Amino acid sequence: DTSGKKIALSNNYAGNSWRQAMLTSWDKVTGEAVKAGLVAAADAFTTAENQATEQAAQIQNMILQGYDAIVLNAASPTALNGAVKEACDAGIIVVSFDGVVSEPCAWRIAVNFKEMGRSEVEYLSKKLPEGGNLLEIRGLAGVFVDDEISAGIHEGVKQYPQFKIVGSVHGDWAQDVAQKAVAGILPSLPEIVGVVTQGGDGYGAAQAFAAANRPMPIIIMGNREDELKWWKEQKDANGYETMSVSIAPGVSTLAFWVAQQILDGKEVKKDLVVPFLRIDQDNLEENLANTQAGGVANVEYSQADAIKVIESAE
Amino acid sequence: MKLTPSADAIRLAIPALSLTVLLAAVFWLQPRAMSYVGLNLLFNLAVPIALATIAQMLIMSVNDLDLAMGTFVSFVACVTATFLRDEPLVGILILAGAVAVYAVLGVVIHLRGLPSIVVSLGMSFVWAGLAVLLLPAPGGQAPEWVRSLMTMKPPVAPMAIVACIVIAIVAHLIVMRSSLGVLIRGIGGNQRSVERAGWSVLAARAAAYGLAGVFAVLAGIALVGLTTSADANIALRYTLLSIAGVILGGGEFIGGRVSPIGAVIGALTLTLAGSFLSFLRISPDWQIGAQGAILIIVLALRLLLNRLEYREKRR
Amino acid sequence: MRIVDRLSRAPWIWSWFAAFLVWFATIMVTGGASTLGLSQAALTFAAFSIIVGIGQMFVITLGPGNIDLSIPATMTLAGTVALKLMDVDNAMILPGLATAILIGMGVGIANYALIKALRIPPIIATLSMSFIIQSAAIWTNRGLRIKPPSFLADFTTSTTLGVPNVSLVALVISVAAWFLLEKTVYGRWISAIGQSMPAARMAGVPVDGTRFVTYVLSAVLASLAGYLLACFSGGAALNMGTEYLLMSIAVVVLGGTAVAGGDSNVPGIWGASLFMFLVVSMLNTYGLGAGIRLIMTGLIIISVIMLAGGRQPGAR
Amino acid sequence: MTVRMSKAIIEVADAKVSFGAVRALAGVTLAIRPGECVGLVGHNGAGKSTIVSVINGGLTPQQGSISGDGEPLQRYGINAARVRGIRCVFQELSLCPNLTVVENTRILHRQVGGLGWRRRARLVIERSLDAVFPGHGIESDRTVGDLSIAERQMVEIAMAFSDSGIAPRLIILDEPTSSLDASLTEQMLAYVRRFVASGGAVILISHILHEILVTASRIVVMKDGRIVAERPGDAWSEHGLVEAMGSVVKGEAHRRTLRDLAKEPVVIAQTGRGLPLQAKRGEIVGLAGLAGHGQTRMLMNLHAASTADWLPRRDPAVTFVAGDRRLNGVFDLWSVLKNFSIASLHDLALRGVVDAEAEAERAGEWKRRIDIRTPDMTNRMLSLSGGNQQKVLFARSLATRAPVVLMDDPMRGVDVGTKQEVYEIIRQEAQRGRTFVWYSTEMEEVCLCDRVYVFREGEIVAELAGDAVTEENILAASFKGEAAA
Numbered sequence A: 001d002t003s004g005k006k007i008a009l010s011n012n013y014a015g016n017s018w019r020q021a022m023l024t025s026w027d028k029v030t031g032e033a034v035k036a037g038l039v040a041a042a043d044a045f046t047t048a049e050n051q052a053t054e055q056a057a058q059i060q061n062m063i064l065q066g067y068d069a070i071v072l073n074a075a076s077p078t079a080l081n082g083a084v085k086e087a088c089d090a091g092i093i094v095v096s097f098d099g100v101v102s103e104p105c106a107w108r109i110a111v112n113f114k115e116m117g118r119s120e121v122e123y124l125s126k127k128l129p130e131g132g133n134l135l136e137i138r139g140l141a142g143v144f145v146d147d148e149i150s151a152g153i154h155e156g157v158k159q160y161p162q163f164k165i166v167g168s169v170h171g172d173w174a175q176d177v178a179q180k181a182v183a184g185i186l187p188s189l190p191e192i193v194g195v196v197t198q199g200g201d202g203y204g205a206a207q208a209f210a211a212a213n214r215p216m217p218i219i220i221m222g223n224r225e226d227e228l229k230w231w232k233e234q235k236d237a238n239g240y241e242t243m244s245v246s247i248a249p250g251v252s253t254l255a256f257w258v259a260q261q262i263l264d265g266k267e268v269k270k271d272l273v274v275p276f277l278r279i280d281q282d283n284l285e286e287n288l289a290n291t292q293a294g295g296v297a298n299v300e301y302s303q304a305d306a307i308k309v310i311e312s313a314e
Numbered sequence B: 001m002k003l004t005p006s007a008d009a010i011r012l013a014i015p016a017l018s019l020t021v022l023l024a025a026v027f028w029l030q031p032r033a034m035s036y037v038g039l040n041l042l043f044n045l046a047v048p049i050a051l052a053t054i055a056q057m058l059i060m061s062v063n064d065l066d067l068a069m070g071t072f073v074s075f076v077a078c079v080t081a082t083f084l085r086d087e088p089l090v091g092i093l094i095l096a097g098a099v100a101v102y103a104v105l106g107v108v109i110h111l112r113g114l115p116s117i118v119v120s121l122g123m124s125f126v127w128a129g130l131a132v133l134l135l136p137a138p139g140g141q142a143p144e145w146v147r148s149l150m151t152m153k154p155p156v157a158p159m160a161i162v163a164c165i166v167i168a169i170v171a172h173l174i175v176m177r178s179s180l181g182v183l184i185r186g187i188g189g190n191q192r193s194v195e196r197a198g199w200s201v202l203a204a205r206a207a208a209y210g211l212a213g214v215f216a217v218l219a220g221i222a223l224v225g226l227t228t229s230a231d232a233n234i235a236l237r238y239t240l241l242s243i244a245g246v247i248l249g250g251g252e253f254i255g256g257r258v259s260p261i262g263a264v265i266g267a268l269t270l271t272l273a274g275s276f277l278s279f280l281r282i283s284p285d286w287q288i289g290a291q292g293a294i295l296i297i298v299l300a301l302r303l304l305l306n307r308l309e310y311r312e313k314r315r
Numbered sequence C: 001m002r003i004v005d006r007l008s009r010a011p012w013i014w015s016w017f018a019a020f021l022v023w024f025a026t027i028m029v030t031g032g033a034s035t036l037g038l039s040q041a042a043l044t045f046a047a048f049s050i051i052v053g054i055g056q057m058f059v060i061t062l063g064p065g066n067i068d069l070s071i072p073a074t075m076t077l078a079g080t081v082a083l084k085l086m087d088v089d090n091a092m093i094l095p096g097l098a099t100a101i102l103i104g105m106g107v108g109i110a111n112y113a114l115i116k117a118l119r120i121p122p123i124i125a126t127l128s129m130s131f132i133i134q135s136a137a138i139w140t141n142r143g144l145r146i147k148p149p150s151f152l153a154d155f156t157t158s159t160t161l162g163v164p165n166v167s168l169v170a171l172v173i174s175v176a177a178w179f180l181l182e183k184t185v186y187g188r189w190i191s192a193i194g195q196s197m198p199a200a201r202m203a204g205v206p207v208d209g210t211r212f213v214t215y216v217l218s219a220v221l222a223s224l225a226g227y228l229l230a231c232f233s234g235g236a237a238l239n240m241g242t243e244y245l246l247m248s249i250a251v252v253v254l255g256g257t258a259v260a261g262g263d264s265n266v267p268g269i270w271g272a273s274l275f276m277f278l279v280v281s282m283l284n285t286y287g288l289g290a291g292i293r294l295i296m297t298g299l300i301i302i303s304v305i306m307l308a309g310g311r312q313p314g315a316r
Numbered sequence D: 001m002t003v004r005m006s007k008a009i010i011e012v013a014d015a016k017v018s019f020g021a022v023r024a025l026a027g028v029t030l031a032i033r034p035g036e037c038v039g040l041v042g043h044n045g046a047g048k049s050t051i052v053s054v055i056n057g058g059l060t061p062q063q064g065s066i067s068g069d070g071e072p073l074q075r076y077g078i079n080a081a082r083v084r085g086i087r088c089v090f091q092e093l094s095l096c097p098n099l100t101v102v103e104n105t106r107i108l109h110r111q112v113g114g115l116g117w118r119r120r121a122r123l124v125i126e127r128s129l130d131a132v133f134p135g136h137g138i139e140s141d142r143t144v145g146d147l148s149i150a151e152r153q154m155v156e157i158a159m160a161f162s163d164s165g166i167a168p169r170l171i172i173l174d175e176p177t178s179s180l181d182a183s184l185t186e187q188m189l190a191y192v193r194r195f196v197a198s199g200g201a202v203i204l205i206s207h208i209l210h211e212i213l214v215t216a217s218r219i220v221v222m223k224d225g226r227i228v229a230e231r232p233g234d235a236w237s238e239h240g241l242v243e244a245m246g247s248v249v250k251g252e253a254h255r256r257t258l259r260d261l262a263k264e265p266v267v268i269a270q271t272g273r274g275l276p277l278q279a280k281r282g283e284i285v286g287l288a289g290l291a292g293h294g295q296t297r298m299l300m301n302l303h304a305a306s307t308a309d310w311l312p313r314r315d316p317a318v319t320f321v322a323g324d325r326r327l328n329g330v331f332d333l334w335s336v337l338k339n340f341s342i343a344s345l346h347d348l349a350l351r352g353v354v355d356a357e358a359e360a361e362r363a364g365e366w367k368r369r370i371d372i373r374t375p376d377m378t379n380r381m382l383s384l385s386g387g388n389q390q391k392v393l394f395a396r397s398l399a400t401r402a403p404v405v406l407m408d409d410p411m412r413g414v415d416v417g418t419k420q421e422v423y424e425i426i427r428q429e430a431q432r433g434r435t436f437v438w439y440s441t442e443m444e445e446v447c448l449c450d451r452v453y454v455f456r457e458g459e460i461v462a463e464l465a466g467d468a469v470t471e472e473n474i475l476a477a478s479f480k481g482e483a484a485a
């Protein structure tokens, strides 16, 4: 019985649509759970800036506030270990997702970002068997996710050597930054057949290509509604084909249920894996219809989904 | 003779009072914080901020501003979590080199009459680049001795409090009591007069920057001691936090008017303000805004007390 | 000779020189093939830094300690609210613009209220304000990206006679700013305040009014830039202003405006804005990793300021 | 007293200094011997401050040689000068305002270092303050910025005379009394005489010729970068000095024309603690009393009360002539022209756009009228000598249309000739109906006023009018506060 338990969400960043969708999902799902009396409270906390130090302080405050479990999207996989350890020592369950932490006492709901990067190149190799030049748009330098996806992409290129990465820019997971960076490097690049991205930057890249009057390459999208809409328009106009892949913001709700299950006394393995959310040519319309205008394609999880995920890990 | 507090004492009383009020509010919201462990949890992340604030204060006392503080502390954190642990000698050399770079910056800024804001802006890119080179992805690990130092449990008061008091005292001795400190603040007050007395302003500025470098290095090391590992973006916020800390502590941007004890109190206040907010449980939409609001409130309190000080001065 | 001499002492010349060098080094990679594309891209993206940079310059001219850190948040809020209001409807363009400008004015008023009424140093006042604005932006539509009206999207992304439209907007604003600074009483006033606030007050300058107008101006320019940027990049994002925080300061000081106040420089902002874009493009083009690229950017900025610095300000 | 023919402490031979096109020193030869007080006078921009900078090592002449105690000095600089016991009091304050008196002592006396320096520095400065200004009442751990301008000046003077190991041998005083009132000036001059009698040397620069005449054993007159006359002190009269400086003496200088202002309207008034202040149209109202007793604050209040900080006023009600020109007078980055025109921009602008031609014309007019010594009004303000900067500030205010002019001891560092011209301008303007509220530390100027308010401890304690405006009455009121009104 977890009806007396309090769960907190520690979130390190709220400044983009993905995070906003994540918070909305949390709000919706946990709100119902609280109403149903499954847990006593499920409060969300967000730091002002994307900083590990601030988040560490936030976790320490949660310890003081007496939460029973902390669901964590971490600014850094390692820099919060000190605070997480303190929480564990205080008897608090810590479940990390998306941005996971490496502290052994915490649970991890991880996405295989490396595989996500590799799959992008694999997809391209199917569409463009003869290969060609690729442009890579990376995220924020020095951040774990950026490094992982990029490593996966490079692994993919090694696997399919017909591709060559001729340019790499940092788009900081933001459309306008990506647009700016691509516009700056594009004039000096040879013909590009594909753009491999990390999500949140595909539309900006497309804009930059259009502005430079360059043939539109296959740009891997990141599940943002504007990206999907643009893709749909292109598809209708000239049969443009690509795919879109990202982690669903609703994974926060999965983490919530996992935390609830652990509090309930379930044996749960420390490492759980969720699949990333992939949209293809044929299910584009369906996904677009389910996505809020200006938002991100999303999946929310129920308690039953969580139990399924937990059981399949055993 | 009338017993009136000196201007310096009032300058200190203001930040001290804001800290007390905030602390009282936190204790009221969360009585659990009123314990050895609680205080440590509330304040331990203030230790590196306090050190960075002192570093920023040294730079501000010669009328300059360091916009690279955050990236520099991040860089130091990366060095600490990698070299200082694996090859302590190389690590120490790198950190010493970094301090030397700070001193050299002071020299260059003085010789060429450059605006410190731009130079430090440029340096912030350089430190960030070096940090990314060192740790392309977060990682590394704190050296054992740093970790044990930061998690020590001294009797009576928790480590965070003890460390802050030590920092305040050391900085006070250097900046307010020593000849070098007087010289540095003198440059902030009236550089020409220091020059006319035959001092080398160049050397003094280099010393101020070098000292700032030392404190910033300590900040980086202390930070890694708390977080156990580092990443290239770990302390970006310290630039603005350190400036805000100096101001909250009664320091001023120009004129060499600074207070080391005030600066440490300012750093503590900033840290506490964050905790206060999470205890309030504001809707996530407005949590960021509330941080702005609390800064405003604390500074408004400063105004109130400044008014009192002014009235005091007018007799 | 005289011209060369005078030019070499102009504070803005160095940023232009640096921009040209970097531009040249970049197009050389493709043997000149990328000239047009790169130049257009540079003009386009520099335009946004120029617009916010001019606002920041007016504020920095007010003297030491004056700085506007609320620019990024203002851009975000103005972009978000304006696009939400217009809701892809071409008929709503003007109301949208008016709303963005109103938001700018509101932010400017609030900034100066904090600075004046509560005596908070501008750097902290505008920072605190920016947190509040950022929250307001989150609260208004939680980061959903709404597309701009088609006319605006076309206007901001297309060119006139080969010159990007947004850079033409920036040019108009720059000329106006230059005129304000060099020719009008208001320009004299802000320069006087920047050199010495007590002296300006005793000389009869309406100090508060002037500073107030300046902070409002900066915020309005930021909101205008936010409006344009949101239309240009196909929607407002919550983090769209982030990089303009350091950028707005960098272009001002690299452009030759005195950090100590009282002396400002419009042409320099163009040079510096182009330079800041081109440096990143150049380093990207040369395929350097993020670390090296950051280091090079920093070193180049320092070299430029070293070349330009150390000069005695001339009689003005 | 005969000058002993001992070796000169410092000797400058044929020093030439130019700043660009301006020739500040055109071959000056000057030797200072122990036991003499050399008075240095000359018009604004004559080169006094420049020769002082040469002697104290702050400026290397482009030509000429320097020798000390008979030996030629090759590498002469600030430190070399200090080691020889040469000290300088500069006119603009050169203490660090953010430090305490003791800490400033530490900065100025490099040898007071080491553990326990605070105690030693305190001893050094307190001993000197007690010696020069007995009964000064300045606590040595107060922050200099909190001291009044007169107290700061006192500290600075005491600092120059203080002894922390290297005994002072030559003290240069560049207009040390400009912010001191009569009694403090007297204390200082008395100390200078004692110091000289005990074998020290002093260079005294002042535009108040009386001070020079009663103190100096030798008086040197400079004009346009040259020494034009040099005689023992008692061989000079005030008249002779003025003539040698090249200023025309105006006989009527000290007479106040009595006017009937009873029917004129009151244009400015202020009530506070003490007696109320009011000034009528065309009246010259003096603010007197010991320095730092609230006169400047009164002027600031008057100014603040009639200017708007938010909206520009088309017709300014008051204008202000700063005395502390570094703090609230001069705009460093600007040319003389812009410094001049800032207060009257509204008259020179159409719809907010400045008319450059009208501006230059107006500036040229005033350059002629009060003889601002600069080849070109577009030169930098800071290239002017201190006195000329002050003249520009005067011109700035008088060129406005404001009916009331507030003056905060505006004649600091203005030479005798110019002063007379400015007095004349003030009289004319008053005749035309302008009102002047004039704070001055110089009794001579106070006596030019129609009516005088005497200040003590921040409030007006007495009002003197017409023939009652005398030195005795003012002094009596400033000390007792209960003089006959």
Ligand SMILES: Nc1ncnc2c1ncn2[C@@H]1O[C@H](COP(=O)(O)OP(=O)(O)OP(=O)(O)O)[C@@H](O)[C@H]1O
Pocket: D019, D020, D022, D023, D024, D042, D043, D044, D045, D046, D047, D048, D049, D050, D051, D373, D382, D383, D384, D385, D386, D387, D388, D413, D415
């Ligand atoms: N740094 C400088 N740059 C340009 N000109 C200068 C500079 N310093 C002094 N001058 C010029 O040199 C001349 C002599 O100046 P100096 O300050 O010695 O005059 P002064 O006799 O002290 O006058 P005052 O009584 O007004 O102080 C003046 O014409 C002044 O304008």
Ligand SMILES: Nc1ncnc2c1ncn2[C@@H]1O[C@H](COP(=O)(O)OP(=O)(O)OP(=O)(O)O)[C@@H](O)[C@H]1O
Pocket: D048, D049, D050, D090, D091, D092, D174, D175, D382, D383, D384, D385, D386, D387, D388, D412, D413, D414
């Ligand atoms: N920053 C500066 N740049 C150039 N010249 C300067 C600067 N500061 C002072 N000077 C010059 O140094 C000389 C000394 O100036 P200062 O204002 O000290 O005059 P003073 O003789 O000491 O006082 P006063 O002029 O009031 O009698 C002046 O001629 C002035 O032009």
Ligand SMILES: [Mg+2]
Pocket: D048, D049, D050, D385, D386, D387
């Ligand atoms: Mg002089």
Ligand SMILES: [Mg+2]
Pocket: D049, D091, D175, D386, D387, D413
């Ligand atoms: Mg003078």
